[in-house]
Amino acid sequence: MDYKISIIGAGSWGSALARIVSDNGYQVLIYDINEDTVNEINTYHTNKSKLPNGTLNENVKATSNLKEAVAFGDIILLVVPTKVIRSVLEEVNKVITSKKIFVNASKGIEPQTFKRVSEITYEVIDNQYIESFVALTGPSHAEEVILQLLTVVAAASTNMEHAKLIQKIFSNQQYFRVYALDDLIGAELGGSLKNIIALASGIIDGLGYGDNAKAALVTRGLVEMSKLAVALGAKEQTLFGLTGLGDLVVTCFSEHSRNFQAGRKIAQGKDLNKTLSEMSMVVEGARSCEAAYVASKKYNVETPIIDAVYDIIYKQNHPQDVIKRLMKRSLKVE
Ligand SMILES: NC(=O)c1ccc[n+]([C@@H]2O[C@H](COP(=O)([O-])OP(=O)(O)OC[C@H]3O[C@@H](n4cnc5c(N)ncnc54)[C@H](O)[C@@H]3O)[C@@H](O)[C@H]2O)c1
Known part of the structure; x- marks a missing residue:
């Protein structure tokens, strides 16, 4: 079957995903509420405010009409910030009239409910x-x-047939390879929890700590991510794969990471809300941190790094004081 793909959200990741599937020969319609973005994609095949370098293929069309977008695709690919995902899905539900495969590429957890996408x-x-x-x-x-x-990424589903279908649609032999995975919970939680550790990585970078501190953060952060994810039903090994460790590494060490950049600004004394509003793209780690903090208490999982990030961004604790407190914790066996 020749699958058509509707992409909901023409931000940086939605645009990049449109590039992949159109390179792979699939028809794509991309939806966004921002009319300027829609017009730019249709006229110039670019999305300069989000992706200053690189272009979209000329056959990628955009629309601000959600009904048209939902009717177009056999696959609905969600790529909006998770803070709007519930409201966007409510709008989708009003106009959907046939069965679709839903694919989500956004990374975050809902704070009040701790629900995955x-x-x-x-x-x-x-x-x-x-x-x-x-x-x-x-x-x-x-x-x-x-x-x-x-x-290289992964497509995770409880339905392996559809995980493999998405693997096939998105993979190409030039630059994008997808692994298939049956642990949906682990993949969704890994992708969301890593953003909290990325905020911490930016914070220690902004405070002037070096590679030793960052290596320790990534390692102990991964332990927290996996303990919490397993308590919530994930398979431990998933957290040590592409969707956990892989994503954690790229986001803690890359200048491209908005969470890392936000953490660095917070360490330099900038207010969280000001920092988030100054950033032109979404910073998911703050909301996921709120969710993970509450869940860790509910499921009785010890998460000192997640707690530290929570204290810095929601209780305005000074980052340096929080680090001192972490160093004073009782000595442990690894
Ligand atoms: N940027 C990346 O490299 C990357 C990679 C993997 C995953 N992600 C995840 O993808 C998600 C989106 O990130 P992004 O970087 O593309 O964000 P972005 O800030 O670049 O773009 C978000 C887009 O969503 C649109 N939008 C906002 N509210 C909307 C609504 N109600 N209806 C329709 N469109 C709406 C905005 O107009 C914007 O075009 C996030 O969860 C992020 O963590 C991003």
């Missing part, structure tokens, strides 16, 4: 219209993908 999708969309749900996630910066630089 798959759970929100099944809650909001009339289930007769959901063929299945697949998470497409892993170490991937849009700025590199739009330039066709080699990238």
Whole structure:
């Protein structure tokens, strides 16, 4: 079957994903509320404010009409910031009239409910219209993908047939390779929790600590991510794969990471809300931190790094004091 793909969200990641599937020969319609973005894509085949370098293929069309976008695709690819995902799905539910495969490429957890995007999708969309749900996630910066630089991610679903379908549609032999995975919970949580550790990575970078501190942060951060994810139903090994460790590494060490950049600004004394509003692109780690903090208490999982980030961004604790406190914790066996 010749699948058509509707992409909901023409930000940096939605545009980069449009590049991949159109390079792979699939028809794509991309939807966004921002009319300027839609017009720029249709007229110039670029999205300069989000991706100054790189272009979209000329056959990628954009629309600000959600009904048209939803009707177009057999696959609905969600790529809006997770803070609007529930409201966007509510709008989708009003106009959907046939069964679709839902694929999510956004990374975050809902703070009040600790729900993953798959759970929100099944809650909001009339289930007769959901063929299945697949998470497409892993170490991937849009700025590199739009330039066709080699990238490897995973497609995770409880339905392996559809994980493999998405793997096939997105993979090409030039620059984008997708692994298939059956642990949806682990993949969704890995992609969301790593953004909290990325904020911490930016904070220690902004405070002037070096590679030793960062290596320790990534290692102990991964332990926290996996303990919390396992408590919530993930398979431990998933957290050590592309969607966990892989994504954690790229986001903690890359200048492209908005979470890393936001952490660095917070360490330099900037207010969280000011920092987030100054950044032109979404910073998911702050919301995921709020969610993970509450969940860690509920499920009784010890998460000192997540707690530290929470204290810095939500209780305005000074980063240096929080680090001193972490260093004073009782000595442990690794
Ligand atoms: N940028 C990356 O490299 C990258 C990689 C992997 C995953 N992600 C994830 O993808 C998601 C989107 O990130 P991004 O970097 O593309 O964000 P972005 O800030 O570049 O773009 C978000 C887009 O969503 C649109 N939007 C906002 N509200 C909307 C609504 N109600 N309806 C329709 N469109 C709406 C905005 O107009 C904008 O075009 C995030 O969860 C992020 O973590 C990003």
